[in-house]
Amino acid sequence: MIKVNNIVKIYNPKSSNAFEALHGVSTQINDGEMVAIMGKSGAGKSTLLHILACIDNYQDGEYYINDTLVKNLSEREYARIRNEKIGMVMQDFALVEDFTALENVLIPLNFSKQKVKNKKEKALAALKSVGIEELAKKPCSKLSGGQKQRVAIARAIVNEPAMILADEPTGALDTKTSAEIMELFTSLNDKGHTVIIVTHDPLVAEQCHRIIELSDGNIVS
Amino acid sequence: MLLLGVKTFVRKLGQNLFIALQLAVTLILMVQIVSSVENRVGLYMPIRQFFSGRGAIVGCHMVMGDEQEIKSKFSDVTDVNGGYITGLSYAPKGSTGEKSYGAEALDNNFINTYTPEMESGVWLSDADCSADSSIKAVVTESTFGYTTGDIVEADFRPTDDAEFQNVSIEIVGVIKDDSPILGFSIQIYNSNSDFRDLYLSNNKESNPVPLLITQKEQIEQKGIPYAFGMRNIILNFNDDISESEEQEISMHLANYGQAMTFTDFNRNNQKYVTEEIARILPLMVCIFILLIVSTVSLNGLSVKSQLKSFSIYYILGAKWRQCITINFISSIITSVIAIIIAATAANVINLMGLWSFTVVQFGRVQLLSCLIVIIINLLASLILPIAIMKSNTPKEIITSTE
Ligand SMILES: Nc1ncnc2c1ncn2[C@@H]1O[C@H](COP(=O)(O)OP(=O)(O)OP(=O)(O)O)[C@@H](O)[C@H]1O
Ligand SMILES: [Mg+2]
Numbered sequence: 030m031i032k033v034n035n036i037v038k039i040y041n042p043k044s045s046n047a048f049e050a051l052h053g054v055s056t057q058i059n060d061g062e063m064v065a066i067m068g069k070s071g072a073g074k075s076t077l078l079h080i081l082a083c084i085d086n087y088q089d090g091e092y093y094i095n096d097t098l099v100k101n102l103s104e105r106e107y108a109r110i111r112n113e114k115i116g117m118v119m120q121d122f123a124l125v126e127d128f129t130a131l132e133n134v135l136i137p138l139n140f141s142k143q144k145v146k147n148k149k150e151k152a153l154a155a156l157k158s159v160g161i162e163e164l165a166k167k168p169c170s171k172l173s174g175g176q177k178q179r180v181a182i183a184r185a186i187v188n189e190p191a192m193i194l195a196d197e198p199t200g201a202l203d204t205k206t207s208a209e210i211m212e213l214f215t216s217l218n219d220k221g222h223t224v225i226i227v228t229h230d231p232l233v234a235e236q237c238h239r240i241i242e243l244s245d246g247n248i249v250s
Numbered sequence: 251m252l253l254l255g256v257k258t259f260v261r262k263l264g265q266n267l268f269i270a271l272q273l274a275v276t277l278i279l280m281v282q283i284v285s286s287v288e289n290r291v292g293l294y295m296p297i298r299q300f301f302s303g304r305g306a307i308v309g310c311h312m313v314m315g316d317e318q319e320i321k322s323k324f325s326d327v328t329d330v331n332g333g334y335i336t337g338l339s340y341a342p343k344g345s346t347g348e349k350s351y352g353a354e355a356l357d358n359n360f361i362n363t364y365t366p367e368m369e370s371g372v373w374l375s376d377a378d379c380s381a382d383s384s385i386k387a388v389v390t391e392s393t394f395g396y397t398t399g400d401i402v403e404a405d406f407r408p409t410d411d412a413e414f415q416n417v418s419i420e421i422v423g424v425i426k427d428d429s430p431i432l433g434f435s436i437q438i439y440n441s442n443s444d445f446r447d448l449y450l451s452n453n454k455e456s457n458p459v460p461l462l463i464t465q466k467e468q469i470e471q472k473g474i475p476y477a478f479g480m481r482n483i484i485l486n487f488n489d490d491i492s493e494s495e496e497q498e499i500s501m502h503l504a505n506y507g508q509a510m511t512f513t514d515f516n517r518n519n520q521k522y523v524t525e526e527i528a529r530i531l532p533l534m535v536c537i538f539i540l541l542i543v544s545t546v547s548l549n550g551l552s553v554k555s556q557l558k559s560f561s562i563y564y565i566l567g568a569k570w571r572q573c574i575t576i577n578f579i580s581s582i583i584t585s586v587i588a589i590i591i592a593a594t595a596a597n598v599i600n601l602m603g604l605w606s607f608t609v610v611q612f613g614r615v616q617l618l619s620c621l622i623v624i625i626i627n628l629l630a631s632l633i634l635p636i637a638i639m640k641s642n643t644p645k646e647i648i649t650s651t652e
Binding site for chain 1: 251253254257261558559561562563564565566567568569570571572643644645648649
């Protein structure tokens with residue numbers, strides 16, 4: 030379970046162009062839920078997701094993962110949470126383009142705190158579960174958008190995190206591929222992963238259990 | 251992590267090879283520069299201890315006797331250093347003719363001060379010159395035909411009216427042509443003389459008669475006569491005498507040859523060394539600037555090109571520190587390749603003989619200077635990513651390219 034409590038996010042806090050992107054956001058997402066975060070462009074969706082993914086800080090409020098307060102932790106702790114607890118699918122896939130699909134999926138395993146055995150088998154299994162095992166040796170620069178998204182998802186799940194975060198995972202894909210990717214997320218959710226998806230697409234949001242609506246840095250529903 | 255470091259290197263292979271090449275060029279320039287500095291002051295540093303305080307250099311026209319004799323004639327002389335002439339005579343290899351060529355000697359003081367470059371064998375400091383062993387000697391390259399391992403049959407008279415005695419001398423080394431030899435230069439003093447004039451460079455083309463140098467302590471021990479004379483010698487005076495007294499004693503010494511006070515001599519040394527340093531300094535500064543500018547910019551470029559990947563690693567659970575380590579590993583590989591390129595290039599240049607115009611040696615100083623270059627490069631590859639990553643969070647890097 031994750032809980033955010035009055036989260037305030039200010040960009041460039043000490044400078045003259047300081048900008049408050051989140052004005053005290055509170056919500057709770059239970060284990061095994063599949064949630065959509067919606068809202069207009071600039072509403073603060075990505076900002077919130079990045080805070081949940083521990084790749085951005087916040088100025089006020091609290092963020093709990095399973096009752097652990099995620100605030101002012103050591104760099105090592107943050108890295109461990111990102112590596113073990115969270116699978117992040119970034120808006121533009123964030124793949125290392127000249128690595129192969131397999132090499133990309135191996136990255137989280139390489140930074141794992143514990144010694145991981147059979148890294149390659151694990152990575153291949155993750156690729157298989159998103160249906161692109163046969164592309165393992167292909168450089169990512171040669172993959173289509175849908176295939177890249179699958180690699181990104183495989184990479185997000187390879188460490189079996191409890192929580193999968195995705196920023197507009199279908200934004201750059203055609204309808205058919207979008208549907209396939211959403212199927213993937215639904216099946217991951219069925220397997221017990223908490224899934225949080227930022228989206229503009231009502232069809233995507235429809236498939237989630239719940240919609241969190243953001244507007245100008247506030248949760249409106 | 252090591253693997254990711256290697257991958258990071260391989261991914262930007264072209265760029266990293268370019269950096270390695272730049273580094274290699276800097277290394278070669280560095281060795282070259284350091285060598286030429288060393289070349290210019292390398293003859294000065296070891297011997298400057300001999301002309302501190304008061305004293306004079308005398309280019310003898312005649313035999314002056316040993317240290318005791320000189321001291322007894324000049325009460326202010328406290329120490330004498332220089333090459334000796336000896337009573338030993340020998341002939342060219344295989345010749346049955348008269349033994350008419352004289353051998354020289356050096357005391358341990360000078361033997362240990364400067365080692366000439368050897369064509370073969372060893373310098374006297376590395377030979378067994380103990381009291382109970384045979385007389386050892388080194389020769390310069392010559393037409394006499396002596397090489398390392400040869401035995402020279404020589405003779406001498408212990409005193410002027412004694413019978414000739416035979417003695418065998420073992421050649422332990424051959425001094426390379428044109429290599430400076432301390433102690434055997436002859437009277438060349440003029441007001442411009444400096445430390446370089448205390449060395450003799452022999453060349454078999456211009457002087458076919460070799461210098462055959464033995465160890466003075468061995469000569470003395472075997473009862474062979476020896477003395478200062480016919481060469482330049484260094485005389486130290488009492489420390490408490492004044493500059494004008496130094497001048498006065500030198501005037502008396504001038505009866506034996508040209509004499510020059512330490513005061514004048516050191517003025518010339520100082521002038522030469524400062525002039526040489528001043529000549530090289532601009533070049534050194536240029537190379538240093540080149541080094542700093544190129545390492546910083548190339549490393550910066552390299553980090554910038556890797557920044558996106560590092561941000562991805564970060565999002566997936568890497569610490570920034572690990573990303574810096576990965577970059578560092580890549581830099582180490584670059585440095586190793588640079589060293590290999592530089593060493594190969596140096597060997598090729600050497601083989602083609604392109605370095606003959608300056609004497610390039612590879613010694614401790616050169617190694618140290620190369621080490622400094624490498625360390626600066628590695629430091630840059632540590633500091634730059636820290637600086638670049640400080641100014642951007644990983645999130646900013648990844649979202650700004652979105
Ligand atoms: N690094 C930043 N510095 C300053 N302001 C920022 C920064 N990142 C985002 N913002 C601002 O914060 C607000 C929220 O941005 P955010 O990216 O969270 O919006 P979003 O809801 O994800 O929009 P979109 O649907 O376009 O992706 C926007 O007004 C944006 O301009
Ligand atoms: Mg967004």
